[in-house]
Structures are given as C-alpha cells and as structure tokens.
Amino acid sequence: MIFRLAIMDRMPFDAIIAGAGPAGLSAAATLAERGCSVLVLEQxxxxxxxxRTSGGTFIEEMQKLGIPERLYHPVSRIRFVSPKNEARFEYSIPRLGVLDVRGAFQFLAEKAIGAxxxxxxxxxxxxxxVEDDFVRGVKLQTDELRCRLVxxxxxxxxxxxxxxGxxxxxxxxxxxxxxxxYAPRCDQDEALLIVGSRFAPSGYGWILPWGRGRVRxxxxxxxxxxxxxxxxxLDKLVAESGRLGVDLKGAQPVEHHTGLIPSERFVEKFAGDGILGIGDAVGNASSLVxxxxxxxxxxxxxxxxVAAPALAKSDVSRRALVPFERSWRKKFGTDLSLAHNINQRIARWDDQKWDSRTEFLKLLSPDQFAEAMKTNLRGRWLWKFAATRSRQLAEAAGWL
Ligand SMILES: Cc1cc2nc3c(=O)[nH]c(=O)nc-3n(C[C@H](O)[C@H](O)[C@H](O)COP(=O)(O)OP(=O)(O)OC[C@H]3O[C@@H](n4cnc5c(N)ncnc54)[C@H](O)[C@@H]3O)c2cc1C
Incomplete structure (x- = not known):
C-alpha cells in the first residue's frame, strides 16, 4: 500500500522500464543518476x-563496469573439448569469471535504487x-501507467x-x-566448453564453476x-562428465535453469517515437557463445x-533517440555481425569439422583465445596472429 502510494505520488514518470534484467536496471540507474524519475516493472x-543464464563473463569487463569482485569467481583454465580433440588455455592472471548471477543482478538493482x-x-x-503512433505509457494486467518514455x-x-510495430x-x-x-569434488579453477553431437548438437555444453563447490x-x-x-x-552430460575429466561424483543439482537468447544480429531499429529497446529485446548480445x-x-x-538529454528537452521522438542505435552500430556493429556469421556457420559443423577446427584453436595463445571469446574479432591480436602465422590465415577465414 505504501509502495503504491509512492508510485502514485510521482506519476507520470519520465521513464517506465519493462524488465529488471541487467539491461533495464542499468538504464534505470543511468537515467536516475541524471535526474529522471524512473519506474522499473518486473514480472x-x-x-x-x-x-535464466550461466553467468560466464570476462573479469576485465566486470571491473570496467564496477561489478564487485565478490560477485564473480575467477577461472584460471579453459578447456575447449570437441569429440576427439581438446584445446587447453591456462591463465596465470584469470580472464574468465563466472558470476553469482542473482547477486550481480541484485547489485545492479541496488545501484538503480540508490540513484x-x-x-x-x-x-x-x-x-x-500507443496514441497517434506515439508510445505514451504501458498497460498492466489491471491498470495502466503513463510516462514520457517507455x-x-x-x-x-x-x-x-x-x-x-x-x-x-x-x-x-x-x-x-x-x-x-553442489559438486564438492569438481575443480573450481577450470571451465569447459564442449562441442559436438554427443552433448550439444548445433550448440555447445558448458561446465562453469562459480565458487563454494557450486558449478553450472x-x-x-x-x-x-x-x-x-x-x-x-543435459543428464547425459552430467552422467558422462567423467569422460571429459570432470569429477561430478557426489554432485547433486540445487537449481534447474532454462532460458532463451536471440541468436540473431541485433535488430535494425532500437528506437521509435516514445519507445526504446535495449538488451536481448533488440539482440544486443553476442551470438558467438x-x-x-x-x-x-x-x-x-x-x-x-541518450534518453536523459532527450527527456530534458521534452523530445522523445525516434529522431531524438536514434543516436543510441547509431552509436551501438558504430562501436560494436562489425564485431557483433561477425560473431553472428560465425555462429550461423559453426551451428552446422559436424564432429569431424569440430575436431579439425579445435586443432586450429590450439594455435591461439590463452590471451588470443580470450579476445576471440570476448567477440573482439577485429582486434590487434588478430593481425598479430595473422602476421606470425600466415599459413593459418585460410583457416582463420574458415571461422570468419
Ligand atoms: C541458457 C542461457 C545461458 C546464458 N549464459 C550466459 C553467460 O554465460 N554469460 C552471459 O553474459 N550471458 C549469458 N546468457 C545471455 C544473458 O542471460 C542475456 O543476454 C542477458 O540476461 C540479457 O539481459 P536483458 O536485461 O536484456 O534481459 P533479461 O536478463 O532476459 O531480463 C529481462 C527481464 O524482463 C522481465 N520481463 C519479461 N517480460 C516482462 C513483462 N512483460 N513485464 C515485466 N517484466 C518482464 C523478465 O522477467 C526479466 O527479469 C545466457 C542466456 C541463456 C538463455
């Protein structure tokens, strides 16, 4: 009741955000920090x-984003396992981390609330x-809320x-x-990515430890x-994990998660009149992995x-919001498009192809592998690699 009154008191909001995932919560914090009134609605x-996610991530990115160290578990070895081959990458300074997902998302919520x-x-x-082709708010199951930007x-x-539309x-x-x-005997320093028809036809399997004996x-x-x-x-992967050198003896599930992620290049339009899309809603993720x-x-x-100054100028038309999609395309467009091309291609590979491509992965240094996984697909690392291994260039082209 008190909560409802607080909401009524401040209506209409500058922005209403549907969905309290990492995208919605980060937009909420950014808008609130810039003085906008924001309401986040979560089902x-x-x-x-x-x-709905495994929480694999990159430590340097989490540091850049200010996610506290206590919310991710560093992993110092990655094994990429195909049916008859394996590439192994050791990190003296870990680059891959596995998030405490609930903790990290709630940390983002705390930041938004704090702002x-x-x-x-x-x-x-x-x-x-929608009124006169302009979005003016949202309908709930028994109610509706108006705002300036959705x-x-x-x-x-x-x-x-x-x-x-x-x-x-x-x-x-x-x-x-x-x-x-909870897998008390599982190595907490090692993450596995598993490809091939036995465990993951047209996709991949994963084993990601996230601390305190827990593993996804x-x-x-x-x-x-x-x-x-x-x-x-999934049950086959658990039952046969020993074949992959993973010790899940005595392990039992504590939670079962399911989820979907768009496996497409990001959409053409992120913005319309009075509305913006962010995160998976517009395909912002890297479809590489x-x-x-x-x-x-x-x-x-x-x-x-982009939205805060648009709200300040009372112009939330597509024209005012379009700089978001433009800067996304400029900053990440090429890498994300390449990632999507690779994903489409590797989804069709058979076991033999995976085994031969894994041989190629062995040529990468641990840092080069991490950069590729990070979807840094045009980075200087690639040109350095190409310069020293010109014979393998054709192979690299096969991936791209
Ligand atoms: C199986 C799987 C494994 C993954 N593993 C990884 C990984 O290891 N590392 C990684 O970085 N990413 C991973 N991802 C991808 C990652 O989870 C998503 O890209 C990311 O969560 C997208 O964030 P988001 O905020 O856009 O959407 P979401 O995290 O999906 O959040 C959307 C929110 O909106 C809410 N919502 C939906 N509809 C409504 C509605 N009508 N009204 C109100 N609320 C609503 C939902 O309940 C949810 O809270 C994985 C995804 C899947 C499916």
Missing part, C-alpha cells in the same frame, strides 16, 4: 530469479499504450517493441537448460537449426545517456 517476484529509481515487482507489462528491456520476447521479433534462439549443482552444467542448442531438446542432453550480460549493461547505460 517476477525477485530480481535475478528465476535464473533514485523505483522498482515494482510482480508486475507484468501487457502492452504499450523502455522495453523484457529480454528475448521483446514484448513491447513487437506490439508497437517496431520489430517483428526473433526467429532464431539459443535454447538452454542447466543444472546449478548446461547445454544450449540453436533452434530452429536443430529441433533437439537440450534437456535430453550467447554472451549477453555485459552487453545488456552497456546497452542500458548507452540508452540512458
């Missing part, structure tokens, strides 16, 4: 729950209010953008199924490239930086 009863944003849980946005941060469903929605998805296990074991499959159900492969958390945070921040 679930808890931020970051149920978990002045309001958050309302258990509230599903059903559709945008931000769609609802994830892969892009619920509001679709209804506002901005985007038809995605057709291709990574579909994942994962156990979060999952399988992701690209639909519709494959119609396989990742659940059917389905990594989207830090991209969602960047998108939320960049969108907030």
């Amino acid at each position: 679930n009863h808890e931020i970051g729950s149920p978990i 002045g944003a309001q958050i309302r849980l258990c509230t599903r946005v059903t559709q945008p209010i 931000i769609d941060a609802t994830g892969y469903r892009s619920a509001l953008l679709k209804q506002a 901005l985007d038809p929605g995605f057709q291709r998805f990574g579909v994942g199924s994962e156990y979060d296990m 074991v999952g399988v992701g499959v690209i639909h519709p490239d494959s119609r396989e159900n990742p659940d059917d492969y 389905g990594e989207g958390i830090r991209w969602a945070i960047y998108a939320g921040r960049m969108a907030g930086e």
Whole structure:
C-alpha cells in the first residue's frame, strides 16, 4: 500500500522500464543518476530469479563496469573439448569469471535504487499504450501507467517493441537448460566448453564453476537449426562428465535453469517515437557463445545517456533517440555481425569439422583465445596472429 502510494505520488514518470534484467536496471540507474524519475516493472517476484543464464563473463569487463569482485569467481583454465580433440588455455592472471548471477543482478538493482529509481515487482507489462503512433505509457494486467518514455528491456520476447510495430521479433534462439549443482569434488579453477553431437548438437555444453563447490552444467542448442531438446542432453552430460575429466561424483543439482537468447544480429531499429529497446529485446548480445550480460549493461547505460538529454528537452521522438542505435552500430556493429556469421556457420559443423577446427584453436595463445571469446574479432591480436602465422590465415577465414 505504501509502495503504491509512492508510485502514485510521482506519476507520470519520465521513464517506465519493462524488465529488471541487467539491461533495464542499468538504464534505470543511468537515467536516475541524471535526474529522471524512473519506474522499473518486473514480472517476477525477485530480481535475478528465476535464473535464466550461466553467468560466464570476462573479469576485465566486470571491473570496467564496477561489478564487485565478490560477485564473480575467477577461472584460471579453459578447456575447449570437441569429440576427439581438446584445446587447453591456462591463465596465470584469470580472464574468465563466472558470476553469482542473482547477486550481480541484485547489485545492479541496488545501484538503480540508490540513484533514485523505483522498482515494482510482480508486475507484468501487457502492452504499450500507443496514441497517434506515439508510445505514451504501458498497460498492466489491471491498470495502466503513463510516462514520457517507455523502455522495453523484457529480454528475448521483446514484448513491447513487437506490439508497437517496431520489430517483428526473433526467429532464431539459443535454447538452454542447466543444472546449478553442489559438486564438492569438481575443480573450481577450470571451465569447459564442449562441442559436438554427443552433448550439444548445433550448440555447445558448458561446465562453469562459480565458487563454494557450486558449478553450472548446461547445454544450449540453436533452434530452429536443430529441433533437439537440450534437456535430453543435459543428464547425459552430467552422467558422462567423467569422460571429459570432470569429477561430478557426489554432485547433486540445487537449481534447474532454462532460458532463451536471440541468436540473431541485433535488430535494425532500437528506437521509435516514445519507445526504446535495449538488451536481448533488440539482440544486443553476442551470438558467438550467447554472451549477453555485459552487453545488456552497456546497452542500458548507452540508452540512458541518450534518453536523459532527450527527456530534458521534452523530445522523445525516434529522431531524438536514434543516436543510441547509431552509436551501438558504430562501436560494436562489425564485431557483433561477425560473431553472428560465425555462429550461423559453426551451428552446422559436424564432429569431424569440430575436431579439425579445435586443432586450429590450439594455435591461439590463452590471451588470443580470450579476445576471440570476448567477440573482439577485429582486434590487434588478430593481425598479430595473422602476421606470425600466415599459413593459418585460410583457416582463420574458415571461422570468419
Ligand atoms: C541458457 C542461457 C545461458 C546464458 N549464459 C550466459 C553467460 O554465460 N554469460 C552471459 O553474459 N550471458 C549469458 N546468457 C545471455 C544473458 O542471460 C542475456 O543476454 C542477458 O540476461 C540479457 O539481459 P536483458 O536485461 O536484456 O534481459 P533479461 O536478463 O532476459 O531480463 C529481462 C527481464 O524482463 C522481465 N520481463 C519479461 N517480460 C516482462 C513483462 N512483460 N513485464 C515485466 N517484466 C518482464 C523478465 O522477467 C526479466 O527479469 C545466457 C542466456 C541463456 C538463455
């Protein structure tokens, strides 16, 4: 009741954000820090729950984004395992980390609240209010709220953008199924990526430790490239983990997670009149390995930086909001498009191809492998690699 009164008191909001994932929460913090009144509406009863992601990330990116060290677990070895081959990368200074997902998402919520944003849980946005082709607010199940700008941060469903006629929605998805296990004997320093038809047809499997004996074991499959159900492969991966040199004896699941991520290049339009899309809702993630958390945070921040001055000038037309999509394209467009091309290509590889391409991966140094995984696909590392290994250039072209 008190909470409802607080909301009523400040209506109409400058911005209403549908979805309290990393994108929505980061946009909320950025807008609130710039003096905008912001309301975030989340359909679930808890931020970051149920978990829909594995939390694999890059430590330097988390540091840049100000995510505290206690919220990620560093991993010093990555093994890339194909049916009959394996590339191993050792890091004296770890570069890959695995997030405490619920903790990290709630940390982003704390930042947004600290900056002045309001958050309302258990509230599903059903559709945008559209008047004269301009979005003026959102409809809830039993209510409606008006605002000056609506931000769609609802994830892969892009619920509001679709209804506002901005985007038809995605057709291709990574579909994942994962156990979060207590696995007291599992090596907490090592992460595995597993490819090939035995465990992950048209996708990959993962084993990601995240501290205190906990490990996320999952399988992701690209639909519709494959119609396989990742659940059917997950139990097999757990049961046969010993073949991969992973000790899951005595391990039991504590949580089961499922989720979808768009496996497409980001959409053409992020902005319409009175509405912006961010994060998975517009395909901001890298489809190379389905990594989207830090991209969602960047998108939320960049969108907030564009939307705040637009709100201050009382112009939230597409023309005023379009700099967000322009700067995204300029900064990340080429790498993300390359990532998507690679993803489409590798989704069709058979076991033999994976084994031969894994041989190529062995030529990369641990840092080069990390840069490639980070979707830094045009970085200086690649040219250095090409200069010293010209014979393998054709092989690299095969990936790209
Ligand atoms: C199986 C799997 C594994 C993944 N692994 C990784 C990984 O290891 N590393 C990584 O970086 N990324 C990973 N990702 C991708 C990453 O999770 C997403 O890219 C990222 O979470 C996108 O953030 P977002 O804020 O755009 O959307 P989301 O995190 O999906 O958040 C959207 C929010 O909106 C809410 N919502 C939806 N509809 C409504 C509505 N109508 N009204 C109100 N609220 C609504 C949802 O409940 C949710 O809280 C994975 C994804 C999947 C599916």
